Amino acid sequence: MTRADDVGGVPHRERKGERTRRRILEAARCRFAQVGYERATIRAIAAEAGVDKSSVIQYFGTKQGLFREAVHWHVPIDELTTEDSSRTVENYLRGMLGAWSADPDSPMAVLLRSSMTSEEAAGILRRHITAEVVGPVAARVGAPDARLRAALSSAMMMGIASQRHLLGMPDLAQADLEDILRIIVPVIRELIAPGGGSAAER
Incomplete structure (x- = not known):
């Protein structure tokens, strides 16, 4: 069963998931910046983020989906x-x-x-x-x-x-x-x- 933490009853698993997701995005930006889109691999990004390759696929589906989210920015x-x-x-x-x-x-x-x-x-x-x-x-x-x-x-x-x-x-x-x-x-x-x-x- 998902455990609720002390802050407003927010499920601990969800908060951990958000941190993992953010860590993957940061690793992806770093990797894409170093080697470009074509040469970056999900395996290398996962290793840099300290997660399994399956976790990257779980959160973002494909390298294309990960790239789109990693490079998205809003101009206000x-x-x-x-x-x-x-x-x-x-x-x-x-x-x-x-x-x-x-x-x-x-x-x-x-x-x-x-x-x-x-x-x-x-x-x-x-x-x-x-x-x-x-x-x-x-x-x-x-x-x-x-x-x-x-x-x-x-x-x-x-x-x-x-x-x-x-x-x-x-x-x-x-x-x-x-x-x-x-x-x-x-x-x-x-x-x-x-x-x-x-x-x-x-």
């Missing part, structure tokens, strides 16, 4: 968007660059690395950015070609993040974040809010 566009278009762009950039800086093996970083060698990973990246970034940002662009503008701004931000943190391009990697923001925010703002603001701001 609603929370980052303000009435000030410059502040909004700065929020987007700080959020993205901050995530890379805080965790080199963040879901976004792992997915981008894996997409370079796996068409399956590249497809996940395309769908994820389109759904999480391009669509929501385009909905807030008060100008013609809204989706193209959103896609271009996303490409610029991803390019900055990947060259600063993934490729380590010296002029970006060594630059102060405030200097990067000072120069690039007006450029991206003009893409998504031409003329200094969206239709709602003007």
Whole structure:
């Protein structure tokens, strides 16, 4: 019989299962970051997580299912968007660059690395950015070609993040974040809010 622990009667087995699941996801991100999607194996991920291969399959089904969950991230566009278009762009950039800086093996970083060698990973990246970034940002662009503008701004931000943190391009990697923001925010703002603001701001 499942034993309830002392915290609100939550079954001990469920809490242990959540910890195991989280440990597998962390090991998977690490492994995918090291060798990419194609070369990573469930057996190696299980060994790194300290569990049996059957446990990985039990929680995630397949390597594809594990990869999808390991690299999923949510971009809180609603929370980052303000009435000030410059502040909004700065929020987007700080959020993205901050995530890379805080965790080199963040879901976004792992997915981008894996997409370079796996068409399956590249497809996940395309769908994820389109759904999480391009669509929501385009909905807030008060100008013609809204989706193209959103896609271009996303490409610029991803390019900055990947060259600063993934490729380590010296002029970006060594630059102060405030200097990067000072120069690039007006450029991206003009893409998504031409003329200094969206239709709602003007």
